[in-house]
Amino acid sequence: MKRHTLLAAILTMAATTLNADVIAPSDVVMNEYGDISESLTGEGGNPERGIEVMTDRGLGNCIACHQVTALEEFQFHGEVGPSLDGVGSRWDAAALRGIVVNAKNAFPDSVMPSFYRVDGFIRPGDGYTGRAIEGPISPILSAQDVEDIVAYLQTLTD
């Protein structure tokens, strides 16, 4: 389960923008525990870019709720969810992917948003405008974003 090189990851990113192999949110297959064994892009993610997705307020903003010691250079880690230190030892890629995609499968009462889902929302809005969304809903994160987060989380081992 070694990570890809940066070059391979960049090539992956370039490829997935056009890649028909990306699994759409409605086609994601989970097992009974909420695990998703198949990469949403068909490739491994880029852990370096995963850091950006996890810390950017306009992307995953994972540290809004989760403390991560390895990301201390980024300010203001939240306390709403559990610390992510060591998650790469506690969960495998399929479980991590399942939680990022839709944590409510593994943890039904979780406060955590579902980052790769497009239906079942109550009064979905158009970004942060407060207005109703017009047309189809895009997931909060792209398939590539999710894979990059999963790749980074796997580096957080005890």
Add this chain to the structure above:
Amino acid sequence: MVTIKKNRLGLMGGAAVAALAFAGTAMADIGDNESLVVNGEIEMVIETDPPEHLQGVFDRIYSGWVFRSDETQAMQADDFENPGMIFADQAREAFDTVMGSEGNSCATCHENPESLADVRSTYPVWDEEHGTVQTVELQVNECMTERMGAEPYGYDSQEMRNMSALISSVGRGRIINVAMDGPAQETWEQGREIYYTRYGLLELSCANCHEQNYGNNIRADHLSQGQINAFPAYRLRNAQLNSVHGRFRGCIRDTRAETFAVGSPEFVALELYVATRGNGLTVEGPSIRN
């Protein structure tokens, strides 16, 4: 893709106020035996036992004041330091000004603002005549249109927020005692349902943050219990008075949801419900918040 919208996120966060909010988390731990006495004379209840309907949910209820930094707390303790009082004073002028076709001002019926000292602590309240729950803002507009023959204020307009601040200010220190039974019960239950509904793409309810996670940080924000006893609130973030419904709208917007409108039946119901979650605290508006 760097836009103002992006910066707004976390759930609420903005870099500009991050330092302030962080200071709040470091210095304003819950239950550290602080007290709030405004102008050295108005004693506030900043924490108390929960109302009966919240027993088993909260051990204690807390004013949002508890969660703020020492500097922010101090601003609210002195009217000369509280910018919200400037707006309340502006409404004093409006209070005495004749508006509309009937030749009346607010003072025609209500001798002075102080005669309304019991209003804020009991609103929203069931209005028998209209068969609906009235907020302070709706009541003001009822007076304007039905007694004064004047144009109503916009629900979230500057004039209305000023008047709301004045009506709160004269009631400061009164114990919140908003009725949830009798004819208001149906509206109250509607508000409770809204409170626990997970809206928007982020699927967050009021309760997810303000019941399950008060006292925790969400990015740079220190989550309070979401009490509304201290509204309208002068927010350092936007340097203006903020109404209850304006704050509701902002929170729901930040869940990436289609909000309800200020003054809507949904927000009136939510205000009634949330107000009763603060029964036992004191009227603090206009307060100072992040």
